[in-house]
Amino acid sequence: MKHKNIKHEGGFTLVELLIVIAIIGVIASVVLVSFTETKARSRDARRVEDIGQIKSALSLYAATNNKFPDCPSGEVVIGGGSDSCIRDSLINSGNIPAMPMDPMGRGNGVAGDCGVSAGVYVYCYASVDGLDYTLKYHLEKAVSDLAPGWHSISP
Numbered sequence: 001m002k003h004k005n006i007k008h009e010g011g012f013t014l015v016e017l018l019i020v021i022a023i024i025g026v027i028a029s030v031v032l033v034s035f036t037e038t039k040a041r042s043r044d045a046r047r048v049e050d051i052g053q054i055k056s057a058l059s060l061y062a063a064t065n066n067k068f069p070d071c072p073s074g075e076v077v078i079g080g081g082s083d084s085c086i087r088d089s090l091i092n093s094g095n096i097p098a099m100p101m102d103p104m105g106r107g108n109g110v111a112g113d114c115g116v117s118a119g120v121y122v123y124c125y126a127s128v129d130g131l132d133y134t135l136k137y138h139l140e141k142a143v144s145d146l147a148p149g150w151h152s153i154s155p
Helices: 014-065 084-092
Strands: 124-126 134-139 149-153
Touching (some): 014 084, 014 134
Antiparallel strands (some): 124 134
């Protein structure tokens, strides 16, 4: 009787490969969700910092000029093109080197976007008479004691 010498080559079965691919997919999705959450929290931390910077610049401006920059046209989007009433006042007075813009806003919002839409990320300023002002901004996630959504601050 002749025996054929059968050589077994090492390798993985299709089931083993599918299990490994499924495990890699689960791990990748967990990492992606975690990364997305971290980016949103980072943007929100920057928003809070930016608003604090604008508020400080407004306080310095008011201390020197006895009023806040006024925008007779009403509420403006900072970085939106119609913000010269606040931008020029703060930059020309040396109170702020450049106006911060929302990390996702890209400066293309309009005043009607302020405080109404959950998908709009802009900084808004309103001061008709220069006696007080309102700054509005939108958070994606909770930061410290601030809930997600629109927030406004005044002096």
